[in-house]
Amino acid sequence: MSTDRMSATGRPRVTRLNTLTGLRFPAAFVVFLYHAALLGFLGVPWLSAENVHDYYRSVHHAGALGVSFFFVLSGFVLTWSARDTDTAPRFWRRRFLKIVPNYLLVWVLALVVFAAPYTDMKIGLLNLFMLQVYYPDFTVNFGVNPAGWSLSVEAVFYLSFPLLLRLTKKIPANRINLWVAIVGLGIIATPFLSTQLVPAGSVFMDMEPETSVNQYFFSYILPFPRVLDFALGILVARSVMSGRWRNIGMLWAGALLISSYALGYFTPYIYSSRAVCVIPAAVLIAAGAIADNEGRFTVFRNKVAVWLGDISFAFYLVHFTVLQGVWKLLGSKTYTAPQAAAMMVLSLGVSILASWALYALIERPITQRWSNPRKRPAPAQQEAVPAESLPLAAGRAGEER
Known part of the structure; x- marks a missing residue:
């Protein structure tokens, strides 16, 4: 880890933001809570109709909060860690190796565990090739592995990141917060514009019949439209790195996010699912990065939290398949509320173990082995190296390593 102070160009003095890593698992966990509620609307009667409705109402925009948090976090972290010497092909290579192997493996696992009987070839292939997010049809969007749709959105983020980063670097430091505000307003306006400009049609959500x-x-x-969330993360990172961000600290940022989530219960679902919480999420992400950069204590920087954050991508991908699989293994029946809670705790534990396996056996080895192209060995020197230059040559080799 580098411990240099911020330079005049606004480069951060730490390269690994453990607090933000530690925040990843809570974001994935609230998606887990939401998807457990969603099971009841997808033909899995693990709770009675009344109980599943009550549970769903308690977490009905939790999953959206987790997804929006991840979208903003992606833009922030990629900007924070961007290297001036990096190239777009190398960046795309790293992202591909980070995302695709786990995505494909869980796609197969989901088919085997529950999705194959009701997944036709079109839906299966669209989900396989991350094209499911271009059809206004929930059976396509959330086919095979329902959690996979957001990775298809992230793929667009990664393709656009080199260009977006180049554009944001052209913004003068004294105007970066203005652009943060503009993009934030654009995110908030998106649900409003969708209700005003997009025909409602005749199909409404089973869980939210007014949407x-x-x-x-x-x-x-x-x-x-979700690129705005990603761009917000990029801009907030640029603001923090340039010293222009007005930090309110982790405690107040967390309180703001919790308050915005509570507000979501009193707003139409199309707003609570994105517009209400995204700005507070960005504020919390910035506060966490600043705390790490200044070496201040946070509860998300301990070893357990960071380890859970490291496996959170795998957890996010596999948890829905585990929920389905555990329910089937336990007998495919309806449970009382205490029994259902026990099933969720069991599913959580199995999901964490499965995520650990995916991270340790697939994600980490692949990224460590192939993320960066191998360097070709330097050609052998034709002339002897003067003896007096040997110490200097050895020192430079050590620096390069």
Whole structure:
């Protein structure tokens, strides 16, 4: 880890933001809570109809909060860690190796565990090739592994990141917060524009009968409006790195996020699923990065939290398949509330173990082995190296390593 102070160009003095890593698992966990509630609307009667409705209402925009948090976090972390010497092909190579192997493995696992009987070839292939987010049809968007749709959106983020980063670097430091505000307002305006400009159609959400599938698709699922979330993360990172961000600290940022989540219970679902919480999420991410950069204590920087954060991508991908699989193994029946809670705790434990296996056996080895191209060995010197230059040559080799 580098411990240099910020330079005049605004480069950060630490390269690994453990607090933000530690925050990843709570974000994935609230998605887990939401997807457990969603099972009841997807033909898995693990709770009675009344109980599943009560549970769903308690977490109905938790999953959206987790997803929005991840979208903003991606833009922030990639900007913070960007290297001036990096190239777009090398960046894309690292992202591909980080995302795709786990995605493909869990796609196969989901088919085997639960999805194959009701997944036709079109839906399966669209999900396999991360194209499911371009059709306003929930059976396509959330086919095979319902958690996979957001990775298809992230793929658009990664493709656009080199260009977006180059553009944001051209913004003068004294105007960066203005652009943060503009993009933030754009995110908040997206649900409003979707309700005003996108025809509602005749299909409405089973879980939210007042919400049009077409309008929700445009506001929440379609990648291009969601690029604003990713861009917000990039801009907030640039603001922090340039010393222009007004930090309110982790405690107040956390309180703001919790308050915004509570506000979501009193707003239409199309707003609570994205617009209400995304700005507070960005504020918390910035506060966590600043705390790490200044070496201040946070509860998310301990070893357990960071380890859970490291496996959180695998957890996010595999947890829905585990929920389905555990329910089937336990007998495919309806449970009382205490029994259902026990099933969720068991599913959580199995998901963590499965995530650990995916991270340790697939994700980490592949990224460590192939993320960076091998350097070709230097050609052998034709002339002898003068003896007096040997110490200097050895010192430079050590620096390069």
